Amino acid sequence: MTENNKNIKKTILYDEHIRLGAKMRNYAGFYMPLQYSSSLIEHMNVRNYAGIFDISHMGKFILKGEHSKNLIQYLTTNDLSKIRIKQAQYTCLINDKGGIIDDLVIYKISEKKFLFIVNAVNIEKNKKWINDQIKKYEYYNVELIDTSLKYxxxxxxxxxxxxCIQKLTDIPLNKISFYHFEIGKFSKVKNVLISRTGYTGSKGIEIYIPNEYAKKIWNDILKIDNKIVPCGIASRNSLRLEMGYRLYGQDISEKVTPIEANLNWIVKFEKEFIAKKVLEKQKKKGTYKKFISFIVEEDIIPRHGYLLMDENEIDIGYVTSGVYSPILKKGIGIGYLNRNRKKINSVFLFIRKKKVPIKIVKLPFISIIN
Structure with a gap:
């Protein structure tokens, strides 16, 4: 094992993934299952029946204190005042230039206590940024607790x-609304947080548990029904892209604002927040980057980094994410165009010195009725 490999973390379920024959890879500093059988089988099982993912690599913060809500309101773009206790909200943590430090989900546990689910690659960066703001604005009665490696x-x-999993809990799962959660007993384990959230677009829940119960609950779920298959990050990527969900580090970063990333719906200008004036200016005058989503007209899969060109083979943008959609049976992708160009009539994917026509479409790529 090399020195670099020694620094890669493992989730509590690492041995279970190996036992089930998963192909493992380094993802955001963790050994994660790429796939078990095949990414196509796993993708279709989630769309047609059910699949289970280990997403324990995600960061988990508790922010609590008298003025925790005020701090969140200022540092994020969405309006926290719009959600109630036992409700969650998707939002962006931004810097003073409007760049996206991270996209995250915030759970309102109480009026003074919030759970943050952040991207694994951003755990340390987020922690430093939030703590720096606590000191800067003298929110000394606000505390950030990193529980990432405990849950x-x-x-x-x-x-x-x-x-399928209703058998493991008395909580009526069908009565939990989208982006809401309940806390109760699951698989005989007390105080489990169960939320109606996910990164696939299909119906589903996410379960937050102390590490010591993770293997038990993972195996209890797999024992319920042999049609529930374990799934890896490859199928999670194709599932999320069919919905047009952004991936931090590829589709969004500190070099991109929520307005540029076409995430306007989580930017609430009726409240005060950091870099509000920057984003207001972008909304009014336009941005340098223009987010697009597209389907490839030929039998080609777009990939991260591929160039986008106009009819004159002038570079006008780039692909940030692309996959083969098992539902559409076509290549799909998202990326950015440079808006400082004149009107663009046609856009092409440039691959192997060839222009491949693409069709710009609205998200999501597919409609799901669960």
Whole structure:
């Protein structure tokens, strides 16, 4: 094992993944399952039945204190005042230039206590940024606690997911609204947080549990129904891209604002927040980057970094994410165009010195009825 490999973390379920024959890879500093059988089988199982993901690599922060809500309101773009206790909200943590430090989900545990689920690659960066702001604005009665390595998260996704795992809890899962959560007993474990959230677009829940119960609950779920399959990050990527969900580090970063990334719906200008004036200016005058989503007209899969060109083979943008959509049976992608160009009539994917036509479409790429 090399020195670099020694620094790669493992989730509590690492041995379970190996036992199930998963192909493992380094993802955001963690050994994660790429796939077990095949990414196509796993993708379709989530769309048609149910699959289970280990997403314990995600960061988990508790922010609590008298003025924790005020701090969150200022540092993020969405409006926290719009959600109630036992409700969650998707939002962006931005810097003073409007760049996206991270996209995250915030759970309102109480009026003075919030759970942050952040991207694994941004755990240390987020922690430093938030603590720096606590000191800067003298929120001395606000505390940030990093519980990332103490808790695991399991994500069960698919149209039959709630029906299958209902046997393990008395909480009526079908009555939990989207982006809401309940705390109760699951698989005989007390105080489990169960949320109606996910990164696939299909119906599903995410389960937050102390590490010591992760293996038990993982195996209890797999024992319920042999049609529930374990899934890796490859199928999670194709599932999220069919919905057009952004991936931090590829589709969004500190070099991109929420307005540029076409995440306007989570930017609430009726409240005060950091870099509000920057984003207001972008909304009014336009941005340098223009986010697009597209389908490839030929039998080609777009990949991260591929160039986008106009009819004159002038570079006008780039692909940030692309995959083969098992549902559409076509290549799909998202990326950015440079808006400082004249009107663009046609856009092409440039690959192997060839222009491949693409069709710009609205998100999501597919409609799901679960």
């Amino acid at each position: 695991s998260i399991l994500s069960v996704q698919g149209p039959k997911s709630l029906f």
